Amino acid sequence: MLQYEEVDPQVSLSSQFADTLEEPVIFFNLYHVEATDRDDFKLAWGADASSLTMQPGCLSTQLHQGLQGSSLLLQYAVFENTAAFAATQGPEFQYLRMVYPDSAISNPHLFRRVAVHNICVGEVKPNRNGGTRKKEPKNGLQHVELDPQAPLNSLFADTLDEAVILVNLFHVDAADHEDFKLAWGEDAAFFAKNHCISAQLHQGIQGSSMFLNYAVFENAAAFAATMQQPEFAPLRKIYPDSAIAHPHLFRRLTIPGICVGEIKNHADNAAHEFVQQRLAADAA
Numbered sequence: 215m216l217q218y219e220e221v222d223p224q225v226s227l228s229s230q231f232a233d234t235l236e237e238p239v240i241f242f243n244l245y246h247v248e249a250t251d252r253d254d255f256k257l258a259w260g261a262d263a264s265s266l267t268m269q270p271g272c273l274s275t276q277l278h279q280g281l282q283g284s285s286l287l288l289q290y291a292v293f294e295n296t297a298a299f300a301a302t303q304g305p306e307f308q309y310l311r312m313v314y315p316d317s318a319i320s321n322p323h324l325f326r327r328v329a330v331h332n333i334c335v336g337e338v339k340p341n342r343n344g345g346t347r348k349k350e351p352k353n354g355l356q357h358v359e360l361d362p363q364a365p366l367n368s369l370f371a372d373t374l375d376e377a378v379i380l381v382n383l384f385h386v387d388a389a390d391h392e393d394f395k396l397a398w399g400e401d402a403a404f405f406a407k408n409h410c411i412s413a414q415l416h417q418g419i420q421g422s423s424m425f426l427n428y429a430v431f432e433n434a435a436a437f438a439a440t441m442q443q444p445e446f447a448p449l450r451k452i453y454p455d456s457a458i459a460h461p462h463l464f465r466r467l468t469i470p471g472i473c474v475g476e477i478k479n480h481a482d483n484a485a486h487e488f489v490q491q492r493l494a495a496d497a498a
Contacts, residue, residue: 239296271297360461379428414428
């Protein structure tokens with residue numbers, strides 16, 4: 215059965231359901247899953263996502279897997295609004311959460327995309343403060359691994375010539391949100407010139423302290439080469455001191471009928487049978 219931990223303990227997923235804006239939201243769900251359970255997890259997720267995509271207001275959903283033996287999987291889903299997503303969390307859907315392997319830990323949160331000039335579009339329009347920061351940082355961006363067992367640098371060993379997704383979760387104090395957006399815009403402009411195909415900033419809703427960068431790179435080597443350029447390190451210093459980055463590299467998974475990606479899942483056809491077996495086992 216799926217376990218839950220909040221991405222932002224101060225703003226729970228259920229508290230975000232109070233959002234009433236008629237604008238799209240992004241359901242972000244980061245999963246920690248033990249290696250022996252990952253095939254079972256994909257089967258369970260496929261059954262869950264199949265039900266999810268049939269619900270009113272679900273526009274798309276995509277599963278991702280961390281590189282180089284990472285314990286992380288990631289769901290990125292788009293809904294018409296928060297109410298549409300909240301409707302999928304009722305008790306009638308809880309049986310689908312029961313079929314996940316016991317090692318799976320879910321870290322869900324809701325975001326909206328942020329519009330950043332010349333970089334990306336979104337529902338949230340930042341207050342640019344005339345392009346000036348409220349305060350100058352002293353130390354800049356802090357870095358904490360999203361998966362300590364598979365640190366970012368270890369993922370650079372990946373040699374496949376296929377696109378990778380940089381997912382970077384940021385914790386930022388409320389007073390620094392606008393300064394953070396300005397810094398991210400400068401950072402993203404640098405990446406746009408260096409093998410980055412696209413980058414999108416997101417902001418957690420309902421007073422969340424979370425931001426999310428979802429960026430597509432040509433391959434892991436291209437991302438690593440960008441980080442090793444001399445211009446990269448100074449960009450860490452322009453972020454507010456309260457900002458903490460949690461980066462990781464993923465690839466998208468193909469789940470037939472649900473989503474497409476660079477990684478082909480070989481056990482997809484067994485999803486329905488798997489769910490029925492798990493439910494029968496739980497009932498017994």
